[in-house]
Amino acid sequence: MEPTVVTAQQMQAYDKYTIETIGMPSAVLMERAALSVIATIAAGGFDLSRVLIVAGTGNNGGDGLAIARLLHLKGIDVKVLLLGDERKLSKANKEQLAICRKYQVKIGHSIKDFRDYTLIIDALFGIGLTRDITGKLSEAVKKINASNQPVVAVDIPSGLDATTGKILGSAIRANTTITFGYLKVGLTVGDASKRVGKVIVKDIGIYAPEF
Numbered sequence: 001m002e003p004t005v006v007t008a009q010q011m012q013a014y015d016k017y018t019i020e021t022i023g024m025p026s027a028v029l030m031e032r033a034a035l036s037v038i039a040t041i042a043a044g045g046f047d048l049s050r051v052l053i054v055a056g057t058g059n060n061g062g063d064g065l066a067i068a069r070l071l072h073l074k075g076i077d078v079k080v081l082l083l084g085d086e087r088k089l090s091k092a093n094k095e096q097l098a099i100c101r102k103y104q105v106k107i108g109h110s111i112k113d114f115r116d117y118t119l120i121i122d123a124l125f126g127i128g129l130t131r132d133i134t135g136k137l138s139e140a141v142k143k144i145n146a147s148n149q150p151v152v153a154v155d156i157p158s159g160l161d162a163t164t165g166k167i168l169g170s171a172i173r174a175n176t177t178i179t180f181g182y183l184k185v186g187l188t189v190g191d192a193s194k195r196v197g198k199v200i201v202k203d204i205g206i207y208a209p210e211f
């Protein structure tokens with residue numbers, strides 16, 4: 001059977017329906033998203049000696065922080081590079097950040113050499129990206145791509161429009177993309193083919209009533 005393919009707008013509506021109408025707590029979905037990434041990288045033969053999570057300020061960054069905490073608690077050497085305006089953290093991101101701080105997960109804000117890491121997890125932007133990535137964030141994306149290190153993208157490679165597959169300014173080139181709930185149109189069209197790597201769809205408990 002062909003997988004169901006959705007736009008960013010449809011996915012946002014399904015997230016909202018699952019959280020607000022069904023009553024599934026958003027934190028449960030985020031934890032399942034993070035656990036699905038952990039299971040995929042554990043099975044994928046990646047070198048987990050030194051892992052860098054690049055996290056943005058939205059819920060995609062929240063996924064990244066949850067992944068960082070789970071890896072940290074497994075004794076893996078993990079560091080978070082938190083990028084963007086910290087005054088604009090989403091509610092879930094703030095919660096995940098506070099938990100990470102209590103567990104003393106290493107968190108930094110400045111871009112160093114991405115070649116120091118054996119695996120980079122891209123949690124900068126997900127389906128909420130609406131405009132070109134610019135400035136320090138764009139610089140990070142370009143440096144990550146230039147590092148030639150393995151990259152696992154959380155939900156979608158940051159910089160790809162989840163609906164059109166267009167590159168908004170600059171976009172991560174991933175080896176593997178783990179996308180949640182349903183396949184996004186933007187992972188299958190436009191500039192996606194050179195950016196997404198192997199695409200894996202993971203069920204995290206988001207169900208759209210019409211499917």
Ligand SMILES: NC(=O)C1=CN([C@@H]2O[C@H](COP(=O)(O)OP(=O)(O)OC[C@H]3O[C@@H](n4cnc5c(N)ncnc54)[C@H](O)[C@@H]3O)[C@@H](O)[C@H]2O)[C@@H](O)CC1
Nearest residue numbers: 026029030058059060125126127128129130131132133155
């Ligand atoms: N709703 C939920 O509870 C869940 C969300 N999930 C994750 O959340 C992601 C969506 O999260 P968000 O909607 O917070 O969005 P993102 O985390 O994709 O984007 C973050 C924020 O960045 C801002 N932004 C957009 N373009 C920008 C640009 N070029 N430069 C700077 N800032 C920019 C937007 O205003 C947005 O609020 C999904 O892709 C998925 O990874 C999953 O954890 C599953 C559950």
Ligand SMILES: [K+]
Nearest residue numbers: 122125156158
């Ligand atoms: K991402």
